[in-house]
Amino acid sequence: MAEVVERRTRAVAIAGHSIFSLLLPVPVVTFTGALLTDFVYTQSENLMWSNFSAWMILAGLIVGFVAGIFLLIDFGRNAVARTAAGYISLFFFLAAWIVEVFNMLIHNQDGWTSVVPAGIILSIIATLLIWIAGWLYRPALVVAEP
Numbered sequence: 146m147a148e149v150v151e152r153r154t155r156a157v158a159i160a161g162h163s164i165f166s167l168l169l170p171v172p173v174v175t176f177t178g179a180l181l182t183d184f185v186y187t188q189s190e191n192l193m194w195s196n197f198s199a200w201m202i203l204a205g206l207i208v209g210f211v212a213g214i215f216l217l218i219d220f221g222r223n224a225v226a227r228t229a230a231g232y233i234s235l236f237f238f239l240a241a242w243i244v245e246v247f248n249m250l251i252h253n254q255d256g257w258t259s260v261v262p263a264g265i266i267l268s269i270i271a272t273l274l275i276w277i278a279g280w281l282y283r284p285a286l287v288v289a290e291p
Contacts, residue, residue: 157218165219168212169238169279175205176245176275180268183260195259198268199252202245209242234281241274 157164179201186194216235220226248267252259 157215157222163219164215165212166282168208168215169282172205172209172212172241172245173275173279175201175208176241176268176272179205179248180265180272183265183268186260187265190257192256195252195256195264198260198264199249202249202252202268206242206245206249209238209245213238213242230281234278237274237278237281241271241278244271244274 159167179198182194182197182201186192186198216238220231220235244267248264248271251264251267
């Protein structure tokens with residue numbers, strides 16, 4: 146019982162869940178959506194799809210930045226999070242975020258070069274990294290029920 150109380154008092158949480166676990170789905174969805182809209186752009190060549198990708202990447206970067214801050218706070222406050230799986234998940238999360246920063250720079254170019262080939266390759270890499278980070282994320286940061 147003492148372990149449950151320690152988890153509850155040490156993790157930054159809302160409604161019994163760490164804030165990181167609440168924010169993590171946003172970058173997963175937006176980075177995946179950017180990849181999908183990149184593929185659509187390569188088939189349609191309508192610049193609107195490239196703009197959608199850039200907006201989704203930006204949204205994922207902003208929310209991912211905030212989520213990353215809470216993840217680092219939880220790592221500092223919660224010894225349960227500092228496991229091998231936790232560090233690996235942190236690595237993949239940060240790697241995906243960094244790849245998407247470069248992807249955003251690529252997507253800010255004009256026309257076809259904003260997606261093909263570098264933009265779509267970076268989107269694939271970042272999507273795989275964020276999926277791995279989400280898959281490896283353990284409920285160690287999830288706080289016990291209030």
